[in-house]
Amino acid sequence: MAARKVTERSLFALSTMAYRNINFTVRAMSTKMIDFNKLDNSQMKQFKEKYDSYIFDWDGCLISFENKPFEGVKDVIQEIEKNKKGLMVLTNNCLHTVGDLGDIVHGHFPSINKENVKNSGYFVVNYLKKINFDKKIYAIGTECGVITDLKDNSFDVVYDKEIKSMSLPFLNKIKFDKDVEAVLIAGDPNLNYLKMLNAVNYLKNPKVLFLQSHIPTVVRINANLDLPVAGATVEYVKAASGRKETICVGKGGEYFTEYMKSLGLDHQRTLFVGDE
Secondary structure, eight states, X not given: OOOOOEXXXXXXSEEOOOOGGGTOEEBOTTSOOEEGGGOOHHHHHHHHTTOSEEEEOOXXXXXOTTXXXXXXXXXXXXXXXXXXXXXXXXXXXXXXXXXXXXXXXXXXXXXXXXXXXXXXXXHHHHHXXXXXXXXXXXXXXXXXXXXXXXXXXXXXXXXXXXXXXXXXXXHHTOOOOTTEEEEEEOOOTTOOHHHHHXXXXXXXXXXXXXXXXXXXXXXXXXXXXXXXXXXXXXXXXXXXXXXXXXXXXXXXXHHHHHHHHHTTOOGGGEEEEEEO
């Protein structure tokens, strides 16, 4: 198996993570490359004792984009559980509901409890509850993911399904819902012009909240394929609407940082593991 690079984050700083049997080469910011195959038993024991909690990303970290666990990952997760360490998965993937994603993660890795799996859809819902939002939301996202999470939590969600053909006369007849007071942009493989048009026009009202599920603009699937994701849609809508600021509730956003602090974890003894 070829050595694999992963970027590892503690709650507020990059660090290192892996076990010898997974044959990972790990890079940490401001440190040299660490090859865990070259650590002696004492060094490996010291590393294992350094952290109490491990927080993993999901896609491209624990599983491939073909939804298959990477070789050796199951052994690592079992080793962490055996050492009685905390295990969580935090991901920006909101193509699934948080409940469905918990089932998927637990199915692959029974050591990770479903309750310890959170995605950006979960953070969207909890942010809106925190601010006592009770108005309509226009959402760009998947109906089987974040839109269902919102509806299941009694939010009034306005969204568009896929339309294969649009013309100017059709677009000219669009009626905007005057009660929409928030726009959410999340991952949506069925993104189309109508969805972006609606988002832009709702956001012309400066009082409408502008939310995004996560920051990244592109996900690299392999050397030949990059996928534009929610951050790219946000940049389009910003440019067309004139809005400059968003509220990001996923990883990298202020609300996510607040959530991490609320867990009460010792950030010096918590490792955040993600793909590069």
